[in-house]
Amino acid sequence: MRYTSKFNLFYLIKKKLIPKSLLSRFILIIIIPSLIGQSIALHLFYERHWYNVSYHTSSLLASEIESLLQQETVYQNKNQIKNYLNLSYILEPNKKINTTTQNNSEELEIFQKNLSKKINYKHEVFLDENGKIKVLIEIPKNLLIITIPAKTLLNPTTYIFALWIIFLTIILLAVSLIFSKNQIKSILELTNAAEKYGRGEKMPEYKPSGAREIRKAGIAFLKMKDRIERQTAKRTQMLAMISHDLKTPLTRMKLQVELMDDSEEKEELNHDINSMQYMISSYLDFARGEGGESFSKVELNKWVSDYIKLSWNKSNIELEQKKNNIFAQIKIYSFTRALNNIISNATKYSTKIKISVYSQNDNAFITVEDNGKGIDNIEKNHVFKPFYRGNKARTFEDSTNVGLGLAITKEIITGHYGSISLAESKTLKGLLVKIKIPKLAD
Incomplete structure (x- = not known):
């Protein structure tokens, strides 16, 4: 359980912190190693290299001061500025250290420690107002003041490096x-x-x-596009041939039946021939998927409104629309057929129909509700399958069909990169059919 919670926490942190765009991830990939590398370089320079340089330099200065204190001439010349090696000093008699301890830089602290190891006199190290290092050493009855150039120990260009x-x-x-x-x-x-x-x-x-990998992906996409277009052209040609081959003998049969005398057998044959023609058309439409039609940009509110007025003006249909424009790409003939299939089914099994058009995020929705019997939940999982006809609830088929009505509708909606689902209408208590397709930007 603890492992799962840790995993979930890691997943949430990863989801929130890692950028979504590829450019942001590229920048992150570049910045993180760069910052790590620069941090290590600064750490090694300041904490290791610069410390060692400061330590050795301060050690040499401390040795020079120790050597200076061993010179007898230091105690002979009082109140006179003298030079010794890199040091400038003056001996003031009858004075003591009266300065307060200051917060020195790291380099001066290192120098102070090294000086404490070399001499036993009370001393003080600080940086004066003129930017020079002062060393005060309290020797018997005298105060030795040593001045050292700041650049000897302090490097003002270290910040330039950073x-x-x-x-x-x-x-x-x-x-x-x-x-x-x-x-x-x-x-x-x-x-x-x-x-x-x-x-x-x-x-x-x-x-x-x-890059080479991106070019390979682009070439693979173009090859895939060519294969799809060739296969589509071959399938369309084959379907046209099948349609011609199947409908021609049926037409001859129908002509022969028309020449027969009126009888019960003639009516049955006409019914069978019409059923066969309807089934062949359904088979071909399902296999074709209306793939030859091109997309058109439409404003869904206006298009659905015009479609209802033109095709279902006398039906009891309530149309609910939003005021905002909803643009989408549809194959007008195919989409009309899918919507017509849904509405005609609703008119068969209900007395009241409600159609809604709205959008959410990047999707457009069309819902068709009715007050009919509806479809059982068990049937909802099967009615989209080809050649399936339900027995316990209403279906999208008539007596001449073979179970392709809703399958063709789903094929058309899928061809629009959308989806179709069935549910129970909360307002009319019948069936609710929801169509979802991608929405275009205004």
């Missing part, structure tokens, strides 16, 4: 960002081409570009 690292990092990130955007541009071009082709829109001229 600024240079930051500046260099910014330059590297800028250059990396330019190259990353160029790589992502080729991915976006491939994505745009695949998305437009998938929606059936006119695909812009696409040429694979970018």
Whole structure:
């Protein structure tokens, strides 16, 4: 249980913190190693290298001061500024250290510690107002004041090194960002081409570009596109041939039946021939999937309203629409057939129908509700299957059909990159059919 909670926490942190876009992830991949590398470099420089340099330099200065204290001339010249090696000193008689302890830099603290190891006199080290290092040593009845140039121990250019690292990092990130955007541009071009082709829109001229792997993906997409178009053309040609071959003998049979005298057998034969023609048309429509029709951009509210007025003006249909425009890409003939199939079924089994058009996020919805009997929950899982006809509830078929009505409807909606589902209507208490398709930007 604890492992599961930790895993869920890690998943949530990962989901929240990791950027969603590819460019953001590229930047993150570049920034994190760069920051880690620069942090290690600064740590090694300041904590290791610079400490060692400061330690050795302060040790040499402490040794020089120790050597100075061993010189007899130091105690002979009072109130006179003298030089010894890199040191400048003055001996003031009858004075003591009266300065307060100051917060020194790390380099001066190292120097203070090294000096304490070399001499036994009371002493104080600090940086004066003029930017020079002062060393006060209290020797018997005298105060020795030693002045050391700050640059001997302190390096004022250390911050320049840190600024240079930051500046260099910014330059590297800028250059990396330019190259990353160029790589992502080729991915976006491939994505745009695949998305437009998938929606059936006119695909812009696409040429694979970018890195080798992206070019290979682009070439694979173009090959796939060519294969799909060849297979679609072959299937359309084959279906046209099948349609001709099957309908021709049926037409001859129908002509022969018309020449027969009126009788019960003639009516049965006419019924059988019409049923066969209807079934053949359904088979071909299902196999074809209306694939030859191109997409058109429509405003769904207006299109559905015009469709209802034109095809179902005399039916008891309530139309509910939002005021905002909802644009979508549809194959008008195919989509009309799918919607007509749903509404005609509703009119058979109900007396009141309600159609709603609305949108949520990136999707457009069309719902058809009625006050009829509805469909059992068990049947809802099967009615979309080809050649299935329910027995316990209403279906989308008539006596001449073979169970393809709702299957064809689903095939059409799927061809629009959408989905269709069945549920119980909460307002009319009958069947609710919900169609979802992608919405276009206004």
